[in-house]
Amino acid sequence: MTTLDDLPIRDDLRGKKPYGAPQKPVRVALNVNENTHPVPETVAQDIVDRVAQAVRTVNRYPDREFTVLREKLAAYLGHGITREQIWAANGSNEVLQQFMQAFGGPGRTVLGFPPTYSMHSIIAEGTGTHWVTAPRDADFELSPETVERGIRATKPDIVFLCSPNNPTGTPVSLDTIEAAYSAFDGMLLVDEAYAEFAPTGSPTALTLLEGRPRLAVSRTLSKAFAFAGARVGYLAADPAVTDALRLVRLPYHLSALTQAAAGAALDHADLMLAMVDDIKAQRDRIVAELPKLGYRPYRSWSNFVLFGGVADPHDVFLRLLADDILIRDLGIPGHLRVSAGTEAETTAFLEALARIEA
Numbered sequence: 400m401t402t403l404d405d406l407p408i409r410d411d412l413r414g415k416k417p418y419g420a421p422q423k424p425v426r427v428a429l430n431v432n433e434n435t436h437p438v439p440e441t442v443a444q445d446i447v448d449r450v451a452q453a454v455r456t457v458n459r460y461p462d463r464e465f466t467v468l469r470e471k472l473a474a475y476l477g478h479g480i481t482r483e484q485i486w487a488a489n490g491s492n493e494v495l496q497q498f499m500q501a502f503g504g505p506g507r508t509v510l511g512f513p514p515t516y517s518m519h520s521i522i523a524e525g526t527g528t529h530w531v532t533a534p535r536d537a538d539f540e541l542s543p544e545t546v547e548r549g550i551r552a553t554k555p556d557i558v559f560l561c562s563p564n565n566p567t568g569t570p571v572s573l574d575t576i577e578a579a580y581s582a583f584d585g586m587l588l589v590d591e592a593y594a595e596f597a598p599t600g601s602p603t604a605l606t607l608l609e610g611r612p613r614l615a616v617s618r619t620l621s622k623a624f625a626f627a628g629a630r631v632g633y634l635a636a637d638p639a640v641t642d643a644l645r646l647v648r649l650p651y652h653l654s655a656l657t658q659a660a661a662g663a664a665l666d667h668a669d670l671m672l673a674m675v676d677d678i679k680a681q682r683d684r685i686v687a688e689l690p691k692l693g694y695r696p697y698r699s700w701s702n703f704v705l706f707g708g709v710a711d712p713h714d715v716f717l718r719l720l721a722d723d724i725l726i727r728d729l730g731i732p733g734h735l736r737v738s739a740g741t742e743a744e745t746t747a748f749l750e751a752l753a754r755i756e757a
């Protein structure tokens with residue numbers, strides 16, 4: 400039987416592992432930070448109608464510039480952001496890949512602060528960009544000094560900050576982001592995939608875009624918008640950055656069906672986001688309950704909670720799985736991560752975990 404090693408694959412991809420969050424059919428899936436609430440029925444109907452309309456012209460290529468979608472995304476973000484500053488792709492993963500293709504690549508480096516979103520290093524590898532790392536502070540926080548020190552030590556071409564950070568849930572302050580921007584002359588990307596779960600009125604890197612052409616802020620419809628299956632992510636930056644991304648994107652990368660569906664979802668932003676408060680309440684409940692079971696949760700501005708104090712993470716993971724509950728063992732010693740689900744799902748998780756403790 401032929402194996403990967405038998406093929407003339409790129410030398411720098413030999414021995415690498417693909418992204419591999421388990422996909423298992425379980426009763427309660429709290430492992431990949433999805434929004435576990437379905438799209439509201441009235442919105443679903445509108446999406447179906449618009450997709451049905453778009454199907455009638457799929458003999459033609461879609462709008463390569465996804466102009467209407469960019470306008471809607473700019474309006475949704477606010478902060479005076481214009482259509483020219485917006486870029487979108489099939490999930491923010493693709494946005495990050497295009498960013499790395501344009502500003503990274505062979506001979507260039509991207510700096511990240513682990514533990515952080517596993518795809519950042521995998522996308523670096525895929526685009527031939529060298530992934531370098533620097534440490535965080537205690538409790539996975541990131542002070543301006545720590546970020547500056549990391550940048551000075553590694554001299555990267557690109558810096559990735561994730562705020563709130565996956566898998567820790569911890570936010571990155573605007574002071575830290577500003578310090579990072581000033582500490583080098585490369586491109587700074589702030590991954591704000593979970594921004595909508597931050598406390599209301601929290602600062603966002605979007606407010607720093609003005610006058611900072613080397614800053615980009617990525618977002619997604621996958622989380623707060625409950626749209627993970629549709630694959631829509633986006634980025635806001637100086638219009639020159641979107642011009643750079645045009646050099647590497649494949650023509651017509653966003654299908655007419657995707658553009659239609661995302662446009663409909665954005666027209667119902669209020670309904671699509673209606674569950675965010677419920678999810679935040681369940682997240683806060685997890686943070687409040689875990690210490691009573693002897694675990695140590697970290698502060699979270701996202702829709703998931705990382706917790707420490709787990710003697711044998713893989714054993715707890717397997718025992719929850721035996722209860723048909725899937726959470727995430729990221730290989731961080733003593734830690735596990737759980738997404739906040741509906742009230743019933745969160746209850747199922749907390750009760751099952753309490754039984755394991757007992």
Ligand code: PMP
Pocket residue numbers: 431432489490491492493516561564565590592593618619620621627630631632
């Ligand atoms: N950034 C972060 C921090 C994430 O956790 C995720 C998804 N887990 C993504 C980006 C990618 O999401 P998507 O491609 O669905 O937009």
